[in-house]
Amino acid sequence: MRNKLVSLYLLPILLYSLPSLKDTIIPDTWYYLGPFPVAPREGITGITEEEIKYFCDTTKIYRSIFPDSGIIRWQKVEKDSLNWVKVDYEDILWDTLIDFYGFALIQSLTYFYTEVFIPEECRALVMAERASFFLNGISYPGDPYGHNFVRIPVVLKKGKNSILLKVSGFPPHRFQFALLPAKEPVLIIKDDITAPTLVPGENRVLIGFPILNTEERSLWVRLRVAGKGVEEKEISLFLYPQMVKKVPIEFKADVSPAESLFPVYWHLTGEGFSSLDSLTLLVKKAEDVQKITFISRIDSSVQYFALRFPKNYQKDREYSLIVSLHGAGVEAVNQAESYLPKDWAFIACPTNRRPFGFDWQDWGRIDALEVIEYLKRKYPIDTNRIYLTGHSMGGHGVWHIGLLYPSLFAAIAPGAGWPSHQLYVPWTFQRSEVFASSQVLAIRNRVLKIDQTLPFLENALNLPIFIFHGSRDDNVPPLFARMFASYLADLGYRYFYKEVPQKRHWYYLDEGTVCVDDPEIMEFFQKEKRDPFPKRIIFQTSDLDIASQAYWLKITELEKDQEVGRIEGEVRGETIEIKSKNVRGLKLELPKDFTSSGFLTLLINGKRQRIKSKPSLILYRRGEQFYLADTFKPELRGPMRKAYFSPFLLVYGTKSDSLSVITYQQAKREAFLWWRIGNGRCDLLPDTLVGEEEMKRYNLIIFGGPSANYLSERLAGGLPIKEDKGELLFFNKRLSGELAYRYIYPNPRGKEKFVLIAGGTNQKVLKLSTFFSTLYSSAGLPDFIIFSPEVEKKGWGGIRACGFFNRNWGLTPGDYFLQE
Structure with a gap:
């Protein structure tokens, strides 16, 4: 069997191709069961889904806290004229629940079930907008955000096919679902191509093509790009059964100054199939917002960011850099369009990998940092004048990234930002909070600590902050902005607080300027310049692979991983005093001419030692004392x-x-x-x-x-x-x-x-x-x-x-x- 399975996935010539579904099927009638409460970041209904994947028993009683009497059954619903299926739950008093408990309680999930009958086994593509689904008991991801580009290849069996959808979020719940013909064995998902804009002249073009194998066999395919002014390029790739792979292809393109649209043609070929198609790249002027593509170090994928060049840009002078993080569901290019060009700064908007992405945490954070590093390599950036701003989810990203990397920025400006998931959409009703032991929750909280923002506010000792928020924001309450301002005031740190009266979440100023481009923020940025060697530092972190350094002081090892480690360093003449907590290893990065004598005094946790000054000093703790070491080796660490x-x-x-x-x-x-x-x-x-x-x-x-x-x-x-x-x-x-x-x-x-x-x-x-x-x-x-x-x-x-x-x-x- 081992050899058979290897052959199954490696030798496509051994497998026949299933026919495609002939016509689109959009089920008219569904049965729904719900809504069930599903707390934020959990998604558990308590229903044994194995029991409802293949059949809905309309006589069976289920329990839910939402309806009167707490009893629900499967009920019938029809799609509307636009092929949406929607349930309003008009008998549930949502507003009353929100008044008592906040909108976190009403995050809910409803199951929808239907069956389709197929005359013969065949291939199909599933469009599941705002839903994930099971088909004949197998779980598929669908597209809960409703972006309308996700297509999931499936096999429909002869006879009855059971379809169970999971639709979650805030009520009402609605979705679209269709079974589509898989007319080609392999196709390119045009709506999800990641491509740059071009400028007149010679361009290096990097495009990410999502290529989908709709068949139940593995296939080798070739992709070739060509066109007028296009350097022909061809790549070969191996596709596993019913898999998508988004692959990069890079080529030269010579663009005429007279062109505003630049077509690129592709030819996709493989065993028994051949398809031709094209995409049109936009040609932009120097003053327009550009889309720049690059290869991510995480997975060699093609990502993009939006860039607005400085007004009257000159390559031989240095400019500031404003990095702006978008809110949930916002395209980076639209974020960049919100700004007027500045004669003193680039404006760059990373993507968070997708418009919803990762809340600028984890892979979203890495994406933002990759963009900053790309810009520093590629363009004349004054590294002491890099500024971070953003709105909504992007405001959270500013707090998260800015506080963990304070030495990267000269100033930050979070707008309408929230501190953490637990505070923004409270986790109070999670089943985990009810049933898990305190020990288990403590372990989870240790992992989550690095995603918090308030515990790391002290890191902003040398980081000026401009906080902005609409006073009538009904999406992210301004109480979060006030909370940050209050803590900063307690610390005695430099910050400016602007709460705009009568403005909601995304707002315009009286003169028509978008909130993120507030002239006061821009003026605040222009006045601030980073000090690369401040005399006093406070830095806290709980995960060294995410953040380990502020300015000249780095934590190389924690005594206890995933717990907050703290260092406080202060330079007084040729003496450096350091206080540490939960820190086992340190590294100091000092200027070459730090001392005139060639020696310095270290006072660490009250223990004094006189040592030779070097640009790089590594110390490890043994007992109560830190000792010099020759080097340190980064260790592999979870989670x-x-x-x-x-x-x-x-x-x-x-x-x-x-x-x-x-x-x-x-x-x-x-x-x-x-x-x-x-x-x-x-x-x-x-x-x-x-x-x-x-x-x-x-x-x-x-x-x-x-x-x-x-x-x-x-x-x-x-x-x-x-x-x-x-x-x-x-x-x-x-x-x-x-x-x-x-x-x-x-x-x-x-x-x-x-x-x-x-x-x-x-x-x-x-x-x-x-x-x-x-x-x-x-x-x-x-x-x-x-x-x-x-x-x-x-x-x-x-x-x-x-x-x-x-x-x-x-x-x-x-x-x-x-x-x-």
């Missing part, structure tokens, strides 16, 4: 999300027929999520094809433990969780019962890279092993979790073990929870 912060591969298991179907679906779903949420690119491999080269180059996201995945089996001797006769061995602990697990660990065969493994003690819980997703902001997942099917009803209350590995990748009491 789980770190596996996706650098190049990774998705590895599915092929060890048995039934389990390989599960692990391939899990890997495929992860790839679709990474594309849909993160505009990302990733590759899949079967376990049998992962060799030493892959282990050296990539973090490996492995689906299936040793019973399902040959790679997990190969690595099992060096891993902490083992499967043994339906039980788990976790170090020296034996855990019985139906248990799923997921954990991050250094690859035993490639010590500089991670493995992130999901598995379970049987087929049922193997399906459950990806229940906790890492691919969204503030997931809170630590280094490892072991959990039972109770998580479907109790969230983190169903966790049997979770926590952090120590720096030797063992266990330390107090850093983990274990229910034996």
Whole structure:
């Protein structure tokens, strides 16, 4: 069977092609069950979804807190003339609930069920706008944001096909759903091409093409670009069954000054198919907003940012840089259009990887930092005059990034920003908050700490802040702006607070200027210049892989990871005094001429020592004293999300027929999520094809433990969780019962890279092993979790073990929870 499965996914000539669905099918009639409360960042209804994937029992009673009597049943609903299905729940007093508990309570989910009958097995594409779905029991991501470009390839079986949708958010709930013909074996999703704008003259053009394999077989395809003024380029790529891969292609384009539109033609070919099409790139003037594409270091995907050049731009002078972060659902190019050109500054707007993206945390934060580094390399930027601003979700991003990287910016200006998910849309009604033990929640909170903003406000000691907010904002309450201002006032820090009377969330000033381009903010920025070597520093962080340094002082190691470490440094002549908490290692980066004598005095936590001054000083703590060291080696550290912060591969298991179907679906779903949420690119491999080269180059996201995945089996001797006769061995602990697990660990065969493994003690819980997703902001997942099917009803209350590995990748009491 092993050889058969390898052939299945590697030798497309061995498989026939299914026919396409002949005509579009839009179901008229649906049955809905809901609404059920689903707390923010959790999404649990308490319903056993396995029971409703294939059939809806209209006689069965379900419980929900929303309707009178708390009882609901499946009810019938029809699509409207525009093919939307909508349920208003007019008998539920939403406003009353909001008055008592706030709008966090009414975040809810409704299930919708229907069936379609197909005369023969065939391929199709699913459009699921504002919904995720199950088809014949298999889970697919859909497009909850309703961007209308996501198409999911599926196979419809002959006869009855069961469709279950999950539609969530704030009521009313509505969605569109259609089964579309898959007319071509492979297609390019035109609405999701990531492409730059051009300028007259020679251009280096970098485009990301999302290529979708609609077939149940693997295919080799070739993509060639051509056209007038286009340097012909061709790439070849391998596509796994029913997978999307967004691939880069780069070429030269010679654009005439007379052109405003520049067509690029492509030819997509493969076994038995050939298609021609084109896209039109916009040619912009120097004073227009440009779209610039680049390759991300995370996954070699094509990302873009919007850039407005300075007015009357000259290459031989330095300019300031204003980085502006957009709000939820806003395109970066539209954010840039909100600004008038400045004669003193570039204005750059990163994407957060998508308009909703990651709340400027995790991959959104990395995207913003990549754009800043790109601009510093490419253009004449005065690095002491970089400013960060943003609005709404972007305002949160300003607090998050600005406070963790205070030495990068001369000043920041957050607008209508919120401090954290827990405060913005409170987590009060999470099942996890109700059922999980205090130990489990404490572990989750340690992971979430770095995503908070208020605990790191002291980092702004040398960072001037302009806070702006509309006083009648009904989206992000101005109380958050007032909260930040109050804490800054308590600290005695420099800030300016502007609350604009009678203005709502996104507002215009009296003269028609957009809020983010407020002249007062621009004047504030122009007055501020970064001091690269301030005499006094306060810096706090809880995750050194995310933020570790402010100005000349760097934390190289924490005593306890994922807990806040604090350093306070002050220069007085040739003496540097440092106070630290939860810090084990330090690095000082000093000017070459820091002292005239060649020596300096270090006073660390009251311990004095006289040492030779050097531009780089590394110190480690032993006992109560810090001692000089020659070097430090960065260590691999969790939590789980770190596996996706650098190049990774998705590895599915092929060890048995039934389990390989599960692990391939899990890997495929992860790839679709990474594309849909993160505009990302990733590759899949079967376990049998992962060799030493892959282990050296990539973090490996492995689906299936040793019973399902040959790679997990190969690595099992060096891993902490083992499967043994339906039980788990976790170090020296034996855990019985139906248990799923997921954990991050250094690859035993490639010590500089991670493995992130999901598995379970049987087929049922193997399906459950990806229940906790890492691919969204503030997931809170630590280094490892072991959990039972109770998580479907109790969230983190169903966790049997979770926590952090120590720096030797063992266990330390107090850093983990274990229910034996």
